[in-house]
Amino acid sequence: MAVEVIKRFEETDAIGFEDTTAIGFEGMAIDLTQKDLDVAWLFDVLTYHRSTQSMLFDVLTYHWSTQSITCAGQAYNATIDPESFDGIRISKSYNGAERIHVLEDITIEIPDAAGDFTSSDFLTEGWKHYSDIEEDEEILKANEDVHVFQWVDDGTNSGAIQEFIFTVIGAKKVYDTLYLTLQDAFIYHDLEVLYPDKDLISDIWMSDGDSNLGYCLPVPFGEPYIPLPSVYITDQRYYVLGEDTGTYTIMKTQSPESWPKSTWNGTYTYTQSTKDTDKRVFQAIIADSDNDGTADANGLFKEGSQFRPISTHYYRSDNRYKTDAGDILADLVFSGSIIEVDAGYYTKSYTDWNGAFCFKRPRYEWASEILKACNGVLTIGPTGKREVRNLVCTAYGKISSDDIVDNSFNYDPLLLTENYDGGHIRFPKEGDPQHVLYKYSVGLANTATSNPSSDTLDLCFIADDQDAQKMGALYIERVVDKKAETGCQLWVDWMTKRPDSLISVSGALYDAGTAYDVVINRVHIDRDFIVSLDCTEFNHSISEYDDLMHSELTISDGDSSGSWSYIIQGPDGSVSEGDEPNEVTTIVKLGVNGKLKTAVDPESDGGLIIENSKIHGYNSSGLKLLEMIYDGANEGDVYFGDYDNANSGLKYDHSAGKLYYRGDIYAEGGEVSWTYITDDGNKPDDGADVTGDNTANNTIYINDSENEAGYEVIIDGDLKIYNGADVYFYTDEGSSVCGKIFNCDSGLYLTNNYNSKICVIGEQMLLKASRSINVNTQEFQAVGAGGGSTTSCGTSTYKWDDIYCVTLHEGDHCMSDLTCYKCGRIFQEGDSLIYTVIKADEEEIRCVPVCLKCGGKNTIH
Numbered sequence: 001m002a003v004e005v006i007k008r009f010e011e012t013d014a015i016g017f018e019d020t021t022a023i024g025f026e027g028m029a030i031d032l033t034q035k036d037l038d039v040a041w042l043f044d045v046l047t048y049h050r051s052t053q054s055m056l057f058d059v060l061t062y063h064w065s066t067q068s069i070t071c072a073g074q075a076y077n078a079t080i081d082p083e084s085f086d087g088i089r090i091s092k093s094y095n096g097a098e099r100i101h102v103l104e105d106i107t108i109e110i111p112d113a114a115g116d117f118t119s120s121d122f123l124t125e126g127w128k129h130y131s132d133i134e135e136d137e138e139i140l141k142a143n144e145d146v147h148v149f150q151w152v153d154d155g156t157n158s159g160a161i162q163e164f165i166f167t168v169i170g171a172k173k174v175y176d177t178l179y180l181t182l183q184d185a186f187i188y189h190d191l192e193v194l195y196p197d198k199d200l201i202s203d204i205w206m207s208d209g210d211s212n213l214g215y216c217l218p219v220p221f222g223e224p225y226i227p228l229p230s231v232y233i234t235d236q237r238y239y240v241l242g243e244d245t246g247t248y249t250i251m252k253t254q255s256p257e258s259w260p261k262s263t264w265n266g267t268y269t270y271t272q273s274t275k276d277t278d279k280r281v282f283q284a285i286i287a288d289s290d291n292d293g294t295a296d297a298n299g300l301f302k303e304g305s306q307f308r309p310i311s312t313h314y315y316r317s318d319n320r321y322k323t324d325a326g327d328i329l330a331d332l333v334f335s336g337s338i339i340e341v342d343a344g345y346y347t348k349s350y351t352d353w354n355g356a357f358c359f360k361r362p363r364y365e366w367a368s369e370i371l372k373a374c375n376g377v378l379t380i381g382p383t384g385k386r387e388v389r390n391l392v393c394t395a396y397g398k399i400s401s402d403d404i405v406d407n408s409f410n411y412d413p414l415l416l417t418e419n420y421d422g423g424h425i426r427f428p429k430e431g432d433p434q435h436v437l438y439k440y441s442v443g444l445a446n447t448a449t450s451n452p453s454s455d456t457l458d459l460c461f462i463a464d465d466q467d468a469q470k471m472g473a474l475y476i477e478r479v480v481d482k483k484a485e486t487g488c489q490l491w492v493d494w495m496t497k498r499p500d501s502l503i504s505v506s507g508a509l510y511d512a513g514t515a516y517d518v519v520i521n522r523v524h525i526d527r528d529f530i531v532s533l534d535c536t537e538f539n540h541s542i543s544e545y546d547d548l549m550h551s552e553l554t555i556s557d558g559d560s561s562g563s564w565s566y567i568i569q570g571p572d573g574s575v576s577e578g579d580e581p582n583e584v585t586t587i588v589k590l591g592v593n594g595k596l597k598t599a600v601d602p603e604s605d606g607g608l609i610i611e612n613s614k615i616h617g618y619n620s621s622g623l624k625l626l627e628m629i630y631d632g633a634n635e636g637d638v639y640f641g642d643y644d645n646a647n648s649g650l651k652y653d654h655s656a657g658k659l660y661y662r663g664d665i666y667a668e669g670g671e672v673s674w675t676y677i678t679d680d681g682n683k684p685d686d687g688a689d690v691t692g693d694n695t696a697n698n699t700i701y702i703n704d705s706e707n708e709a710g711y712e713v714i715i716d717g718d719l720k721i722y723n724g725a726d727v728y729f730y731t732d733e734g735s736s737v738c739g740k741i742f743n744c745d746s747g748l749y750l751t752n753n754y755n756s757k758i759c760v761i762g763e764q765m766l767l768k769a770s771r772s773i774n775v776n777t778q779e780f781q782a783v784g785a786g787g788g789s790t791t792s793c794g795t796s797t798y799k800w801d802d803i804y805c806v807t808l809h810e811g812d813h814c815m816s817d818l819t820c821y822k823c824g825r826i827f828q829e830g831d832s833l834i835y836t837v838i839k840a841d842e843e844e845i846r847c848v849p850v851c852l853k854c855g856g857k858n859t860i861h
Contacts, residue, residue, distance in 0.1 A: 011328070018679070024729055027155060030154050030158070031154045031157075031168065032037040032152065033493050035491065037153065039150070039152050039528060040076075040154035041070075041080070041148060041527065042063075042079065042149040042160065043062075043076075043146060043149075044061055044072060044146065044149075045062040045063075045064060045145070045146050045168075045223070046060075047060045047062070047121055047145075048319055055791060057241070059776070064079035065080065066078065067082070071149070071159065078204060079112070080109070081108075082105070085106070086527060087527050087529075088104070088148070088349075088521065088525055088527075089103070090498060090523040091379065095188065097368035099368055099376065100191070100367055100368055100372070100377075101185055101377065101380050101499055103186075103187075103693065104184075105619075106181075107180065108179050108180050109177050109179055110179075110278065112176055112177065115176075121173075121314065122168045122178075123168065123171050128715065139434060146165070146166040146168060146180075147164075147165055148163065148165070148166060150163075160765055162496070165182060166236075166591045167184075167189065168180055168182060169188065189337075191362065192388075193362070194359065194360045194361065195362075195366055196216055196219045198360075200212075200214075200216050200360070201216065204276065207231060207232040209302075209306060210229060210306065211229060211306040211307055211309060212229040212346070213229050215359065216359065217240070217243050217279065218240075219332060219358075220355070220356040221323065221355060221356065221357075222319070222320065222321075222323040222352055222354030223313065223354045223355040225312070226311065226312065226316070226405070227256070227257070227309035228310060228434060230300065230307040230310045232307070233275050237283075237300060238275070238298075239281060239282055239310055240280075240281050241312075242279075242356075243279065244277075245280075246318035247318065249314060249315060250266070250314040250318055251265070251266045252266060252313040252314050253286065253299070253311065253313070254313075254433060255267075255310070255578070255579075256301050256309060256438060257433070257435070261303060263576050263577045263578045265444050267576070268285060268295055268373055268823055285298060285299075286298075286299035286575075289428070294721050310520050311433035311435075311603075311639045319412055320529070324353070325353055325371075325461075326388040328389055329371075329372065330368060331387060333357070333370070334367070338385050338386065338697055339378075339385075339386050340381065342485060343390065351462060351467040353462060353504070354434070370461070373471055374390075374471070375390060377390075377473045377500045379500075390502075391500055393502065393504065393541070393547075394454045395502040395504040396497065397503050398505075399505055400505075403490050403494065403749070404488045405488070405489035405490065408423075409486070409509070411510070412484055413484045414484055418451070418453070420453035420480040421481060422447075422452040422456065422476055423457070424441050424457070424472070425439070425440055425456065425458075427459040427463065427465070427468040428460060431464040434461070437457070438555055440468075443473065444477050445548065446473075446547075453480050455476060457472050457475045459471060463553060465553035465555070466553070469550035469553070473550070474545065474548075474662070478500075478542070482537070483537045486518055488533060490530070490531040492529045492530070495523075495531045496530055497520055497531065500516045500518050500519065502520075503520065507515075508715045516537060517541070517542060518535035518538050519535060519537075519717070520534070521534045521535060535546055578712040590612045592612055594612055596609070596612070603622055605620060605622070606621070614627060614628060614629045614632075614638075615628045623640070623645075625649075634655075637651075637652060637654050638652040639651050641663055646660065646662065649662055725734060795834070820849070820851040821848040822850050823853070823854050823856040827851070831853060832852040833849045834849070834850055834852060834855040836850045
């Protein structure tokens with residue numbers, strides 16, 4: 001019977017949310033302005049009793065009232081003691097959560113001398129245990145426990161005009177009276193329910209290395225940009241998107257908040273997969289694991305033992321366009337509940353909302369956060385349903401002495417010690433992850449604040465800075481700058497008012513020669529339908545959204561140069577914006593005892609060690625192959641290769657200004673610029689060739705400075721000089737030490753050298769080659785060569801000694817002897833000369849020129 005009544009009520013127009021005249025549920029016009037109305041409270045009390053023939057539960061409805069009447073063809077018995085019932089009260093918040101209108105608990109008394117009732121008749125919840133019977137479950141879920149109606153008879157028409165829905169939460173039979181405690185059914189069945197009703201990620205995939213943020217499987221709406229946690233599944237690590245519902249599209253990812261900012265856009269690959277049948281995950285292919293310039297691996301960010309979440313900008317196809325605050329409440333948060341979005345009063349969202357529900361919280365917490373951020377309210381409609389409406393600044397009616405019950409008006413001024421003129425908002429920067437909020441102060445209406453309160457409105461779903469400021473102003477102006485608390489009793493036609501609405505007070509009796517607005521905080525409709533309102537007056541006017549004209553905010557990233565920051569450690573790879581991985585943008589310094597190592601023990605196992613005073617490296621056998629000393633006794637010395645063990649290598653002695661090398665020098669292309677080859681233990685190895693393509697005509701210096709008699713600078717291989725370079729052999733010019741030998745055992749080659757010279761600088765030096773000195777058709781010159789066709793061999797100061805030849809071609813014979821050895825006569829042109837032997841032994845003879853006249857009998861003609 002009760003189900004049919006509810007259905008009929010829902011099919012007809014009822015009294016409007018803010019109307020002062022009523023159309024009853026049965027379509028009859030009822031005049032609420034009369035002062036002599038007949039009123040009653042009707043109660044449809046639904047109880048559930050298990051059928052004797054099946055597991056189903058029968059619905060048994062008691063029709064009680066505060067007086068015996070008939071409404072819509074249904075007889076109501078005067079079962080409830082009218083003196084025990086004080087009407088209903090509507091509050092503006094629940095559990096501290098604002099903008100959610102709830103009915104306060106009530107208690108009704110039912111005299112029962114005949115013993116018709118027991119407390120257990122009204123606490124039957126066993127039907128919930130049989131929810132596997134779908135048909136029965138659907139029928140029972142369509143009915144609440146207690147439906148309370150206001151019935152009015154204006155003398156012409158009568159009918160129910162408002163409905164409130166309760167649930168029995170307590171029943172007690174004491175002596176001959178049954179006491180029933182009723183709670184708002186919306187509180188009992190809906191507000192305390194946790195949302196989302198999804199599994200916790202930590203319960204699905206348990207891993208010690210995860211950082212799951214306490215998330216459940218996220219429920220996204222719009223295009224959220226939020227951190228998504230990492231989990232380890234079987235043998236790989238993934239990021240969690242949510243349930244495998246709809247199609248996920250990933251547009252961008254960003255490094256964790258605690259890391260320097262790096263972003264990877266949609267040009268990167270985000271490989272998705274389904275795990276455990278119905279869970280959607282992905283891998284962010286943003287890492288270049290093999291350093292080939294192409295991202296090929298999942299980007300992971302580890303801090304300590306945990307892997308950090310990665311901020312992800314994405315959407316799910318089924319909820320992408322669900323960006324209206326009212327729809328988000330009705331279709332997501334309160335899915336399955338009867339929530340209506342009033343098109344006539346609620347003007348939809350002013351900007352698209354984006355976000356995701358990731359934490360399991362009571363619905364009332366989510367609802368309050370959303371309603372404050374959209375200047376909305378979740379109120380009680382005329383048929384008991386919850387309705388999402390928009391708060392406006394228009395006063396719904398003006399009360400004066402004709403509306404106010406005599407002597408019921410009260411006015412209590414508030415003496416505030418702090419006159420706040422604003423508050424704060426926190427919201428995300430457009431294009432940034434939504435969990436990073438920026439805090440700004442907002443004033444009342446369009447004014448700036450000079451004394452903001454600590455009240456802060458979080459707007460994590462709104463990135464538009466102007467809309468965020470407007471929402472903040474609309475919220476703050478209902479919180480601060482209060483002037484007085486007021487209250488009064490009104491006649492029946494005001495019983496449709498709800499909290500958070502505005503009414504206007506007018507009349508000299510209330511010091512309102514000029515009407516002023518007040519905001520309703522609490523509504524009480526007593527047993528006689530007299531309406532009591534508790535209200536607040538403010539020092540300012542309440543604003544309308546369209547009247548607010550906030551300027552655009554510019555949120556700067558700031559200048560990061562010279563700031564403290566982490567080094568991003570990870571595989572190399574480019575980013576679409578932000579900091580590159582593995583990039584040091586400033587100086588990294590080691591302390592006195594600081595060290596950088598590439599292995600635990602490089603000196604034994606191989607690797608590199610960088611210290612405060614030097615850098616040195618070792619091979620896998622622990623052999624030192626690199627060292628650079630930049631502090632201490634050997635500052636400036638450099639060591640490369642295995643020089644100290646008589647193997648190939650280089651050693652630079654900074655204090656001595658010398659570079660030593662051992663082993664072969666190979667030049668593959670390009671040129672080798674030669675300097676000095678010294679004899680300080682730094683000659684080429686036996687059998688080595690010293691070869692240079694001296695395209696820049698660089699000079700080669702071979703310097704013997706040991707001053708050791710008989711010491712040899714030896715190159716057992718060939719010394720080849722190309723392309724016009726000069727060769728100098730130094731033997732300590734000015735020294736009397738002799739015996740210096742440069743021994744090029746295989747051969748000395750001057751190839752393609754038209755202007756090249758071989759120069760010997762020193763007092764005495766023996767240049768020998770066991771095979772040849774090969775000038776390759778070019779000229780062989782000593783110091784002082786004249787060039788062209790005139791050549792010389794030695795000078796008057798530096799002369800060649802012990803010259804051997806096989807063939808001496810004809811030409812002028814030049815001698816430095818200018819006088820006859822015997823008579824001393826100066827030679828003249830045309831003189832005939834002879835050689836006189838001045839020394840003869842087993843090895844050689846020595847001759848000097850004499851004139852023909854002094855030749856004697858041994859003269860050679």
